[in-house]
Amino acid sequence: MTSASHTPESGPARRTVVAAAGAAGLVAALTACGAGDDSSDSGNTGNTGGSGNTGGSGSTGNAGAGSGSAAGTALAKTSDIPEGGGKVFEAKGVVVTQPAAGTYKAFSSKCTHRGCTVGSVADGVIVCPCHNSHFSAEDGSVKKGPATQPLAAAKITVSGDEIKLA
Numbered sequence: 680m681t682s683a684s685h686t687p688e689s690g691p692a693r694r695t696v697v698a699a700a701g702a703a704g705l706v707a708a709l710t711a712c713g714a715g716d717d718s719s720d721s722g723n724t725g726n727t728g729g730s731g732n733t734g735g736s737g738s739t740g741n742a743g744a745g746s747g748s749a750a751g752t753a754l755a756k757t758s759d760i761p762e763g764g765g766k767v768f769e770a771k772g773v774v775v776t777q778p779a780a781g782t783y784k785a786f787s788s789k790c791t792h793r794g795c796t797v798g799s800v801a802d803g804v805i806v807c808p809c810h811n812s813h814f815s816a817e818d819g820s821v822k823k824g825p826a827t828q829p830l831a832a833a834k835i836t837v838s839g840d841e842i843k844l845a
Contacts, residue, residue: 752844757783757837765800765816773833775842776800776816783842785833786819792826805830 754768754775760783765776767788774788774797786805788796795809804822805814812826819830834845 754835754842754844757840757842760842763801763803763816765805767797767800769796771844773835773844774800774805774830775835776805778803778815778817783835783837784817784819785835785844786814786830787833789830790826791821791828791830792824797830 752771754771754773755766757777760766760775760777762777762780765774767774769788772788773785776784776786778784790797790807790809790812792807792810792812795807797805797814798808799806800816803816805816805819806812807814807826810825811823812821813823814820814826814830815822819832821827821829836843836845
């Protein structure tokens with residue numbers, strides 16, 4: 680009696696196919712979940728917080744991402760920005776602060792953690808309401824995470840009592 684030898688089928692094993700399908704699904708899910716994270720951080724890569732020099736001019740020294748598109752746009756009167764606080768201009772993508780009397784700074788209003796718009800400025804701190812990151816109203820640096828990158832500086836000019844995007 681001869682026994683026929685069993686030859687395996689050519690092609691991948693069922694276990695390999697199931698593992699590959701699971702891995703492909705995982706990659707797709709992670710890509711979809713992470714797409715916003717990559718774009719929110721890409722504009723801020725390499726920023727060092729560039730505090731700018733306000734000196735007597737009252738304007739910041741570094742332009743933030745996207746600030747050139749609304750150049751010359753009037754934002755507010757100097758009296759609208761409280762000392763030690765600030766104001767978020769969500770439609771313009773900037774937050775303007777007055778860390779010391781007569782000194783005005785501007786930063787991107789987009790939190791560097793997940794891209795939420797920062798919500799408030801008080802007591803020298805810019806706060807993002809999404810995950811409670813805190814940034815310095817003086818130079819945009821991170822005071823409290825989860826954000827790890829500073830807010831990008833935006834360029835403004837102060838002429839008389841008017842604050843404009845530069």
